[in-house]
Amino acid sequence: xxxxxxxxCESPEGxxxxxxxxLAVGKGGNLLVTGASGSGKSRxxxxxxGLERPRRGEVRLGGIAVWPGDGALALLGRIRVGFAxxxxxxxxxLSLVDNLALPLRxxxxxxxxxxxxxxxxxxxxxxxxxxRLRPHAVSGAARKHANLARVLALEPELxxxxxxxxxxxxxxxxxxxxxxxxxxxxxxCTLVMAMEEAETLSGLAAERLHLQSVPxxxxxxx
Amino acid sequence: xxxxxxxxxxxxxxLAFLGDQAHLVLRTxxxxxxxxxxxxxxxxxxxxxxxxxxxxxxxxxxxxMALLLGAVTLIQAFSQLSGLGAEHYIGTLxxxxxxxxxxxxxxxxxxxxxxxxxxxxxxxxMQLNGEVDALLAHGVDPYRYLLLPRWAGVLVAVFALVVCFxxxxxxxxxxxxxxxxxxxxGFFMDSVRQALSNLDFAATLLKVALFAxxxxxHACHFGxxxxxxxxxIPQAVTRTVVSALAAVFVIxxxxxxxxxx
Numbered sequence: 001x002x003x004x005x006x007x008x009c010e011s012p013e014g015x016x017x018x019x020x021x022x023l024a025v026g027k028g029g030n031l032l033v034t035g036a037s038g039s040g041k042s043r044x045x046x047x048x049x050g051l052e053r054p055r056r057g058e059v060r061l062g063g064i065a066v067w068p069g070d071g072a073l074a075l076l077g078r079i080r081v082g083f084a085x086x087x088x089x090x091x092x093x094l095s096l097v098d099n100l101a102l103p104l105r106x107x108x109x110x111x112x113x114x115x116x117x118x119x120x121x122x123x124x125x126x127x128x129x130x131x132r133l134r135p136h137a138v139s140g141a142a143r144k145h146a147n148l149a150r151v152l153a154l155e156p157e158l159x160x161x162x163x164x165x166x167x168x169x170x171x172x173x174x175x176x177x178x179x180x181x182x183x184x185x186x187x188x189c190t191l192v193m194a195m196e197e198a199e200t201l202s203g204l205a206a207e208r209l210h211l212q213s214v215p216x217x218x219x220x221x222x
Numbered sequence: 223x224x225x226x227x228x229x230x231x232x233x234x235x236x237l238a239f240l241g242d243q244a245h246l247v248l249r250t251x252x253x254x255x256x257x258x259x260x261x262x263x264x265x266x267x268x269x270x271x272x273x274x275x276x277x278x279x280x281x282x283x284x285x286x287m288a289l290l291l292g293a294v295t296l297i298q299a300f301s302q303l304s305g306l307g308a309e310h311y312i313g314t315l316x317x318x319x320x321x322x323x324x325x326x327x328x329x330x331x332x333x334x335x336x337x338x339x340x341x342x343x344x345x346x347x348m349q350l351n352g353e354v355d356a357l358l359a360h361g362v363d364p365y366r367y368l369l370l371p372r373w374a375g376v377l378v379a380v381f382a383l384v385v386c387f388x389x390x391x392x393x394x395x396x397x398x399x400x401x402x403x404x405x406x407x408g409f410f411m412d413s414v415r416q417a418l419s420n421l422d423f424a425a426t427l428l429k430v431a432l433f434a435x436x437x438x439x440h441a442c443h444f445g446x447x448x449x450x451x452x453x454x455i456p457q458a459v460t461r462t463v464v465s466a467l468a469a470v471f472v473i474x475x476x477x478x479x480x481x482x483x
Contacts, residue, residue: 012449012450046355049359050358050359051355051358051359071358072358072359073358073363075361076358076361076363077361080361081359081360081361082359082360083355083356083359083360085352085355085356087352088351088352088353088356089351089352089353089355089356090353090356091348091353091356091357092347092348092351092353102264102357102360102362102367103360103361103362105260105261105263105264106260106261106264106361106362106363106366106367107260107361108258108259108260108261109260150360154360154361160359
């Protein structure tokens with residue numbers, strides 16, 4: 001499902017984050033990316049999803065060339081990807097349920113199916129009563145859950161989770177963890193996730209990748 | 223050599239800007255042509271919102287401005303023409319000044335001030351919040367969901383506002399002509415009608431189409447160009463205004479040269 005060859009990427013300020021990275025994750029496989037804050041986990045996930053351009057290297061998803069190529073535009077209508085962002089990512093002018101429904105409507109699903117999937121996903125994550133609220137009107141934990149619910153509603157072939165448990169306390173983690181376990185056990189779903197503290201999810205991942213932090217270049221004296 | 227570099231850098235960045243504009247237009251057109259049945263309602267809903275914001279919400283402002291402009295133009299023109307005994311040219315003057323030039327141009331300026339700034343700020347904020355990435359990651363083509371409805375909405379709104387502007391300006395002109403100079407409706411409209419030609423309609427339609435495209439894609443270019451911090455948003459808005467105004471005036475000049483020179 002995911003093939004990476006000779007990947008090199010850097011931070012927005014030009015700091016090298018990964019160099020000559022090779023990866024292969026088969027369909028139904030799981031990959032856990034770990035590393036300290038600033039090591040480039042989020043950047044790597046965005047490169048894999050075609051949202052950020054790498055400095056060099058190849059990324060293929062389901063046989064489709066993402067890089068070099070058009071990035072995520074090449075995947076439109078060909079592979080269903082679900083991406084739960086570490087922060088943000090929900091459309092601020094839409095309610096939570098409409099945020100979930102939008103990608104489903106773009107898939108061309110009938111309205112009844114769109115409602116069933118989007119409302120069902122929100123209920124499963126405990127967000128049923130908040131469905132009609134906009135993202136800014138709910139807590140950070142609810143936004144995090146809504147991000148996961150959007151991925152769940154899409155029923156994707158590739159799930160990418162960027163620090164899915166960050167900012168969730170023990171009480172809030174239950175539903176999210178249950179969902180991640182379900183994706184990890186699903187043979188039709190490839191799971192790629194990144195976490196700073198890996199202990200919670202390490203048992204779920206068949207493969208692991210640890211990113212080393214590259215310190216920023218020291219400032220030149222004036 | 224230094225002089226060539228001094229000339230070359232802005233030329234290169236201008237050509238890159240033109241290339242990006244062409245890329246935005248082509249991708250948006252392509253995404254529009256590939257629109258599937260299930261997506262029409264979503265894109266249509268977004269287009270309606272844009273038409274309401276850019277067109278309907280601005281209609282009163284445009285009509286009021288045009289009414290005053292039409293009245294003032296007639297007062298100034300009539301006092302000059304009547305001194306020369308050429309009152310029957312009043313329609314020609316109204317057509318040349320208002321319908322051909324000021325109508326489309328001032329409407330575009332107003333749309334840039336009200337809507338292009340809003341589009342640039344909205345898209346910039348969406349970029350910073352990761353909303354554009356989220357759309358793309360989940361299979362929603364941003365060209366189809368963000369750019370196409372804005373383009374279509376601004377196109378419809380600019381057309382409607384130009385019609386509204388022209389009608390209100392003629393209304394304002396006639397009001398003054400009637401109240402101050404006692405001109406009859408028939409005389410006034412005959413004079414306007416004789417001065418209007420099919421060329422004027424064609425030129426206005428071309429202006430509307432090109433102005434709407436320039437306004438939308440300048441706003442989208444600078445809005446989507448926001449990358450790192452919120453301080454880039456006001457810069458993107460300012461650049462949108464300056465750049466879209468320049469584009470609109472250049473297009474206006476080119477069309478005037480093409481049709482009337």
